[in-house]
Amino acid sequence: MPYELHYWPMIQGRGEFVRLALEEAGVDYIDVARRDDDDGGIEPMLDRLADPQNPRPPFAPPFLRDGAIVIGQSAAILLYLGPRLDLVGASEPDRIWTHQLQLTIADAVDEAHDTHHPLGVGLYYADQKPEALRRAEGFRAERIPKFLGYFERVLTANGGEHLVGSTLSYADLSLFQLVAGLLYAFPKASAAALRDTPHVARLHEAVAQRPRIAAYLASDRRIPFNEDGIFRRYPELDG
Amino acid sequence: MPYELHYWPMIQGRGEFVRLALEEAGVDYIDVARRDDDDGGIEPMLDRLADPQNPRPPFAPPFLRDGAIVIGQSAAILLYLGPRLDLVGASEPDRIWTHQLQLTIADAVDEAHDTHHPLGVGLYYADQKPEALRRAEGFRAERIPKFLGYFERVLTANGGEHLVGSTLSYADLSLFQLVAGLLYAFPKASAAALRDTPHVARLHEAVAQRPRIAAYLASDRRIPFNEDGIFRRYPELDG
Known part of the structure; x- marks a missing residue:
């Protein structure tokens, strides 16, 4: 089934x-x-x-x-x-660590969302635009570099290619998606942060080139980023 | 060790x-x-x-x-x-379900935090008070009832006493803490929501009366709630 x-x-x-x-x-x-x-x-x-x-x-x-x-x-x-799906190591420490990384990626995703909805999901973006501008400022200046810098540190300590062990895990896929979303929503700020986090940038590219992921991204199963999602391209929020 | x-x-x-x-x-x-x-x-x-x-x-x-x-x-x-710590069931479905509940409690905690810091953690509350008032309004009116209503539904379907199975899990302890925090930060709004979620209210009381938890809460190991934490009593945010 x-x-x-x-x-x-x-x-x-x-x-x-x-x-x-x-x-x-x-x-x-x-x-x-x-x-x-x-x-x-x-x-x-x-x-x-x-x-x-x-x-x-x-x-x-x-x-x-x-x-x-x-x-x-x-x-x-x-x-x-x-x-x-064979996307995590077999040992308990590997599983907990992979999950810990996933939860940190999820925190970054939540903060990316809150840049355009700082006052909550019950209001439209148009109704909280000045607040969004203020919230996005700190996200770009402090939070994007902090999150990507953390994953850079983890990748570097692990040889550069994968977040956990020597094979792909679901955390690698999720980090790809976080970077893809940040590049969509905050192209200038994210490109700047990625210049300081070359392993993160390379992981993003390497995941995109995996055969099944590349086929998926080229298919209509991949919904394009848009301004109803978590990552929204509102140029004013990119500084 | x-x-x-x-x-x-x-x-x-x-x-x-x-x-x-x-x-x-x-x-x-x-x-x-x-x-x-x-x-x-x-x-x-x-x-x-x-x-x-x-x-x-x-x-x-x-x-x-x-x-x-x-x-x-x-x-x-x-x-x-x-x-x-024997605070989760032995089966994989029980463990995943308990964890799922924990993650939903964590989401509620994040939203409670954001009521006083809607523009981010880089600014003081005093610098985002009008925004906090607007964000707290939706949290009180929509989110507290939605989260507590969800846990009421789960408790009711499980006999009323515990979130998972027939014994205490870490999710029960965390729900206690969520309710304690909401009652501290939003005493009026939370009391109103708890009138509609009697199993949640009873779980909060029952956990507080467990011998080790009662001893802990009475000790100086339990840091009092205060206005540096996640749950802050700013009366203006309670409507």
Whole structure:
């Protein structure tokens, strides 16, 4: 039975970290809300989210269904998929460390999101633009260099090519996605930060060239970045 | 060798989720930055954070040292400690589900923090007060009820007493802490939300009455809530 991913069909968002893992592994999966037949669309996703029969409901998309088990929270989904897709080491220290990196990537993603929604998700960007300008300033000046500098330190200590061990892990895929998103949303600030973090820049390029990832990125399964997602190109926020 | 917790000594913060697990388990641990001898204080914590010999450094406090292993990210620390402290079920589905709940609690904690720092951590509260007022409005009206309502649904489906299975897990301890923090920071809004989520309210009371937790809360090991932490009592933000 293929994995069933449930996520908003119009954005990469947090679902993309799961998609990249499934794509790199080359496994069969259904992107439920993007199907255009009777079994697909947003409605089955929302029905499953609210399913009163499920005693372990996810809080929000993305969530993954694998037979009888339903898992929400992108980091928890990757914790579950990692060993199954051979995208994490076998030892407990490797698994915890990979997960720790994933959680730090998720923190960076949250902060990137908050640059355009500092006052919360209940208001439009247009209603919080002055606040967004102030929040983005600190994100560009302090946070992008701090996060990328941290991953540079980790890569350097590990030989430069992978975050964990000597093979690809889901954390590498997620770091690729973080960098891709930052380059989309903050092209000037991110390019500047990447000049100081050459291993991070190279990992981003190397992941993009992996055969299955390259095929995925060129396909229509990869939703283009857009201004409904987490990473939004509002030039005024790039300084 | 006792566990060594590293976290800012003046606030509960994200370290508190780890402290509660260690206290409930009754294990020996050292709260490194709170020691006042030569081996304690903030300096050894910052030294270990920046340790060039550690190829797997944490990004930020809290982090836990257990012999040769160092783990950052509070949710990852609990993932590691859960089985060791008997605060999570033995099956993989139970462990993933408990972790998923922890990550959702962490999301709520992040949003509580952002009510007083909507423009980022680089500015003081006094410099972002009008923005904080706007952000807190949505948090009180929409987010507190949504998060507590979700945990009420989970508790109800599981018999009312625990979030997972029939025994205490680290997610129960963390939900206690979330509720305690919300009641401190937003006493009016939280009391109103808890009237609609009676199982959540009872879990908060039941955890506070567990012998080891009650002893901990009454001790000076429990740092009082204060206006440097995540949960801050700024009456203007409670509506």
